[in-house]
Amino acid sequence: QAAGFDGVEIMGSEGYLINEFTVTPTNKREDGWGGNAENRHRFPVEIVRAVRERCGPGFLIIYRISAADLVEGGAHSDEIAALARKIEAAGADILNTGIGWHESRVPTIAYPVPRGAWRKAAANVKAAVSIPVVASNRINTPELAEDILTSGDADMISMARPFLADPHFVKKTREGRANEINTCIACNQACLDFIFSDRPVGCLVNPKAGRETEFRDTPADTPKKVAVVGGGAAGMATAAEAARLGHAVTLFEAQDKLGGQLNLARAAPGKDEFDETLRYYAGQMQKHGVTQRLRQRADVSDLEGFDHVVIATGVMPRIPDLPGIDHHSVATYAEILSGDRLAGDRVVVMGAGGIGHDVAEFLVTEPAKTANSDVFCETWGVDPEFVSSGALAGDPLAPKPSRRKVVMLQRKTAKPGAGLGVSTGWILRNALRKHGVEAMGGVTYERIDDAGLHIVADGMPKVIAADTIVLCTGQEPERTLAQELAARGVPVTMIGGAKEAAELDALRAIDEGVRLAQGL
Structure with missing residues (x-):
């Protein structure tokens, strides 16, 4: 208050100290601060009362209440409502709603959580008090926010990551340009995962987030004629940003649609949020006049007369040198995720990196239903009425049998999935365990035949019977055109998967594309 702030939010949720006082699993006190609900609520109530007394009536106090603990022994809705009323009486002006403790085994903010999944929890709090209530978590579009407000489920909306994705979110909405918003896809890859690894926060879909001084926002001094080959994440980001800065850009894409590897990634459960990224970049390219040549595989002659050629041709699945690799049971991850091949009931996934995990989850769930809040609650044992x-209706890790038997293998001796995102990897690993997916590390692939995949595990030979064997064994950069251009002395810049074929890395691809456009 002395520093000029208008108000403060007191963190009474997510399992931090104040929240720990309110429930019996963590409050074992036998004095006036523990025991019955009145005593367990005393700590947060006294904090709010003391802040109000010290700061006076003109200072805004927001209290973030845990609207759904999502842990065993967490608060019942009656206790949450009672606490909300006490906090209001103690002097709070607004109640924000937190969802889930950090110790919870239920996902709360990552992409597997459907949009607006927690709105009912906020509505329960709102029904108990007369002060404004804020809804939060997995609200990433103005349309959803408006629906929550007009329905009466909440009075205000709290967002954080959507403003990393697009700092002009509110401005664009106010001006009727919501279709131009760069939408948060809840991947957590460059925000929470960066924070948890002691790196400055960023954003996968917006490389400028937190690094604004590294980028220019003025038109190029000398506009160039630029060719971008490849319409995946890297190519679209390059084309959109270069055109925004005034360059004349032509984008060549061999397929009949944009997206490249994003079209495969978006097939994984919950990752249909990539649709928003495709929508955003397609819109930006149209707005800034990028010439798009779909269904045209560019050759050397197509690229004559350009000042700069960008090769963003992406990757191809790596095919291991293994006897029987041409067996009819073998399919690549691209064939499975694109729908070109259908998997049988017994599946072996060769490779347990990010792609292998996505493919395994794709095979044991019904991805089209994962955006449904009721299905989400049923899958993770959440009470849909909160x-x-x-707010639990069962064990979040209770088995959920799948019609397919999936075994995921890797040659590395490390724990399968060790390289997944800090804030999302545990969700994916738990989801696979729930669906009975078996994961094995330290295996050696021997051969493939009608009996299945022959391996050596723990020094012992073994045959895993399979109707389908899916190759998630890495990628190779697609550089054919780049090599042809180099042979003719045409200077090119390679970005994204064409430059480095690691995991399907949209974070690096988009960052490289925007930075390249900035440096033209």
Whole structure:
């Protein structure tokens, strides 16, 4: 208050100290601060009361209440409502709603969580008080926010990551340009995962987030004629940004649609949020006049007369040198995720990196249903009405049998999935365990035949019977055109998967594309 702030939010949720006082699993006190609900609520109530007394009536106090603990022994809705009323009486002006403790085994903010999944929890709090209530978590579009407000489920909306994705979110909405918003896809890859690894926060879909001083926003001094070959994440980011800065850009894409590897990634459960990224970049290219040549595989003659050629031709699945690799049971991850091949009931996934995990989840779930809040609640044992203790209706890790038997293998001896995102990897690993996916590391692939995949594990030979064997064994850069151009002395710049074929890395691809456009 002395520093000029208008108000403060007191963190009474997510399992931090104040929240720990309110429930019996963490509050074992036997004095006036523990025991019955009145005593367990005393700590947050006294904090709010003391802040109000010290700061006076003109200072805004927001209290973030845990609207759904999502842990065993968590608060029942009656206790949450009672606490909300006490906090209001103690002097709070607004109640924000937090969802889930950090110790919870239920996903709360990552892409597997459907949009607006927690709105009912906020509505329960709103029904208990007369002060404004804020809804939060997995609200990433103005349309959803408006629906929550007009329905009466909440009075305000809290967002954070959507403003990393697009700092002009509110301005664009106000001006009727919501279709130009760069939407948060809840991947957490460059925001939470960066924070948890002691790196400055960023954003996968917006490389400028937190690094604004590294980029120019003025038109290029000398506009160039630029060719971008490849319409995946890297190519679209390059084309959109270069055109925005005034360059004349032509984008060549061999397929009949934009997206490249994003079209495969978006097939994984929950990752249909990539649709928003495709929409955003397609819109930006159209707005800034990028000439798009779809269904045209560019050759050397097509690229004559350009000042700069950008090769963003992406990757191809790596095919291991293994006897029987041409067996009819073998399919690549691209064939499976694109729908070109259908998997049988017994599947072996060769490779347990990010792609292998996505493919395994794709095979044991019904991806089209994962955006449904009721299905999400049923899958993770959440009470859809948010009234039970901890808002749980069962064990979040209870088995959920799949019609397919999936075994995921890797040659590395490390724990399968060790390289997944810090904030999302545990979700994916738990989802696969729930669906009975078996993961094995330290295996040696021997051969493939009618009996299945022959391996050596723990020094012992073994045959895994399979109707389908999916190759998630890495990628190779697609550089054919780049090599042809180099042979003719045409200077090119390679970005994205064409430059480095690691995991399908949209974060690096988009960052490289925007930075290249900035440096033209």
